[in-house]
Structure formats: C-alpha cells, structure tokens
Amino acid sequence: MAQREKRSISLPPDLAAEIEAAAAAESTTVSAWIAATARRRLRLEAGRQGIAAWEHEHGALTPEELAEGLARARALLAPETTPAAAPTRARARAKVS
Secondary structure, eight states: OOOOOOOOOOOOHHHHHHHHHHHHHTTOOHHHHHHHHHHHHHHHHHHHHHHHHHHHHHOOOOHHHHHHHHHHHHHHHOOOOOTTHHHHHHHHHHHHO
16 A cells, blocks of 8 residues: 555635545545645646746747647646546537637
C-alpha cells in the first residue's frame, strides 16, 4: 500500500458536497479524488512554467504550435473514460462548440 500523510482541511459546505458527489461519480474516495485533482493541477502548472521558460528562450509560440500543444495537453490530461462515458463527453463538447 502506498504511504500517505493525513491532512485536515476546511472546505465550504457547498464545495465539500460537490467534491463528495464527484468522487462518488468516479467510484473513488474523497481523498483519492482530491489527490488526483491536486496532481493534475500541479502538472498543469509545471507545463505552464515549461512553456514560459521555452518562450523566454525561443520567443512566443505560433498559433499552430499553440493548437498542437493544446491538443497534446488535452490528450495527456484527459481523465480515463469508460466506453459508456465517451458519447456523453462528445455531446457535451458539441454543445460548447
């Protein structure tokens, strides 16, 4: 079993309820959901810092480079989905576009 550190956090009641619902929807614990969400946020920040460092050295990314990077980031950061969840996600994207 992985080693864990216990933490006590305070959350607004509405946020706590949303986190509990999200964890339940993914059939996981609140602790596991928060850990995965924090890990994802840290990866995003590391990516932002990497892009800023690269642009500092090489200049701004072109629109084409940004579009390619966004597609790669979405693929890397996308949560794992089950076949049943994929059509729902596709419909949600279609409504946004």
